[in-house]
Amino acid sequence: MGSLWTLPLVSLPLCFFFFLQRDSIGACPGETFPTVDPRTEEVLADVAKADVEDINRAVKAARKAFDHGPWPRMTAYERSKILLKYADLLEKHNDELATLDSLDSGKLYSQSQGVEIPHFVTRLFRYYAGWADKIHGKTLPADGPHQVLTFHEPIGVVGQIIPWNFPMVMFAWKVAPALACGNTIVLKTAEQTPLSACLAAKLAVEAGLPPGVLNVVSGFGETAGAAISSHMDIDKVAFTGSTETGKLVMQAAARSNLKPVTLELGGKSPFIIMPDADIDQAVELSHFALFFNQGQCCCAGSRTFVHESIYDEYIEKAKARALKRVVGDPFKSGVEQGPQVDKAQFEKILSYIDVGRHEGANLVTGGTRIGNKGYYIQPTIFSDVKDDMAISRDEIFGPVQAVTKFRTVQEAIERANNTTYGLAAGVFTKDIDTANTFSRALRVGSVWINCYDVFDAAIPFGGYKMSGQGREKGEYVLHNYTQVKAVVTPLRNPAWL
Numbered sequence: 001m002g003s004l005w006t007l008p009l010v011s012l013p014l015c016f017f018f019f020l021q022r023d024s025i026g027a028c029p030g031e032t033f034p035t036v037d038p039r040t041e042e043v044l045a046d047v048a049k050a051d052v053e054d055i056n057r058a059v060k061a062a063r064k065a066f067d068h069g070p071w072p073r074m075t076a077y078e079r080s081k082i083l084l085k086y087a088d089l090l091e092k093h094n095d096e097l098a099t100l101d102s103l104d105s106g107k108l109y110s111q112s113q114g115v116e117i118p119h120f121v122t123r124l125f126r127y128y129a130g131w132a133d134k135i136h137g138k139t140l141p142a143d144g145p146h147q148v149l150t151f152h153e154p155i156g157v158v159g160q161i162i163p164w165n166f167p168m169v170m171f172a173w174k175v176a177p178a179l180a181c182g183n184t185i186v187l188k189t190a191e192q193t194p195l196s197a198c199l200a201a202k203l204a205v206e207a208g209l210p211p212g213v214l215n216v217v218s219g220f221g222e223t224a225g226a227a228i229s230s231h232m233d234i235d236k237v238a239f240t241g242s243t244e245t246g247k248l249v250m251q252a253a254a255r256s257n258l259k260p261v262t263l264e265l266g267g268k269s270p271f272i273i274m275p276d277a278d279i280d281q282a283v284e285l286s287h288f289a290l291f292f293n294q295g296q297c298c299c300a301g302s303r304t305f306v307h308e309s310i311y312d313e314y315i316e317k318a319k320a321r322a323l324k325r326v327v328g329d330p331f332k333s334g335v336e337q338g339p340q341v342d343k344a345q346f347e348k349i350l351s352y353i354d355v356g357r358h359e360g361a362n363l364v365t366g367g368t369r370i371g372n373k374g375y376y377i378q379p380t381i382f383s384d385v386k387d388d389m390a391i392s393r394d395e396i397f398g399p400v401q402a403v404t405k406f407r408t409v410q411e412a413i414e415r416a417n418n419t420t421y422g423l424a425a426g427v428f429t430k431d432i433d434t435a436n437t438f439s440r441a442l443r444v445g446s447v448w449i450n451c452y453d454v455f456d457a458a459i460p461f462g463g464y465k466m467s468g469q470g471r472e473k474g475e476y477v478l479h480n481y482t483q484v485k486a487v488v489t490p491l492r493n494p495a496w497l
């Protein structure tokens, strides 16, 4: 990783991927922006900054590939074979992709290398390669002499805007199903983490994806993201990020061409621990649910509800666990927590910790930065958190756990639901009836009973309420990347009616 890179707009017809000196002139001249190593706060690379004109060019390429190119027209089996080849190449470059994600975002290398790329990227492409030739319509019984068929067709050019917390995983969740359905894509990476998708785009060419099918751009939300959301030639937009930005994407889509929008947004997910739960398992998994990936998960279990009869024991054990958490360089083995992704997030989290103190929550452990270089923050726990405190209502997106106590199941349900979000929940109990009650009453897209953050290509993911709309993964996402056409033909032979 010695030389600094200039990574320009990557568009398959041209697909630039350069390992250039910082001051070299790329094939896509224009403005660049730095991407920073959160361990050192130093610049890793300068990356091309897509402006409105770059988005127009990418859309033109995607439009041409959809309207006239082979991708939506080839047999589904051929598409499937290309996706399988792509998966093989992603697998072959597993460690490079993982390195880029860890460098760019500060996530643990053991996590990106051992879990995310193999299980949530490569596996996802294979899963949707399997779907490609199983996406089909129906034959419907009509009340009359007509044959009625439905076709499940690709939507067209799909705009996708992905976040920085799981760069390659979000790339796969978005790209794999959209391609399996026969769409073409303009995808914008997060400005904090543009690197891995550039390599992934290069591999897509090698896999045989036709020109213009996948166009990857790096840039900022206010310019490139806004241009995608409001583009008249983009037929659908899928966004993962904050609820605030999700509203802007939807407004832009509504004001332009009414393109359908799917959104995967924020959360403030409850993690509920009943008195009959295995307390040590509940401590460990509630710790994992919040602190995993530096607390930078939309489904982080960030409101821990503990039954009053085990509350003191829980706090003691949760504190001991947080104190044991190893924070350090994400490339070192044994480290459990790396730096936050960038300065802005780092400062936002520290200011929420101050807010928590001022609101009167009890700081159990943590609360400050670690060292004076890199965006490292101590694992932090607040207890006695009240529901109306900002640290209980707002998504902090950092290693800050808010613990509160409850008395009854009914109370836990009402308080857990009393939020604008509805992404996920964890429930810890040995009682099947209690588990069933919670899993039906909680207004969230995912409920994990006696486990947390269990993901699979087949399991749908998405939000209730202001956590979003539409689903990713599994069969469900296919509805969000296809549209239905009804085809009616008269039946001429009444003898068969």
Ligand SMILES: *[C@@H]1O[C@H](CO)[C@@H](O)[C@H](O)[C@H]1NC(C)=O
Binding pocket: 387, 388, 389, 414, 415, 418
């Ligand atoms: C919901 O939260 C609001 C604000 O914290 C509070 O005023 C209200 O009483 C809560 N409702 C329930 C049912 O807990």
Ligand SMILES: *[C@@H]1O[C@H](CO)[C@@H](O)[C@H](O)[C@H]1NC(C)=O
Binding pocket: 260, 261, 262, 469, 470, 471, 476, 477, 479, 480
């Ligand atoms: C997404 O798909 C779901 C079915 O899984 C459907 O109910 C929903 O309306 C779709 N939303 C959009 C915006 O396509």
Ligand SMILES: CC(=O)N[C@H]1CO[C@H](CO)[C@@H](O)[C@@H]1O
Binding pocket: 413, 414, 417, 418, 419, 441, 442, 443
């Ligand atoms: C705000 C909210 O969604 N509250 C709901 C939480 O769940 C309970 C039980 O299902 C509902 O009664 C609340 O309306």
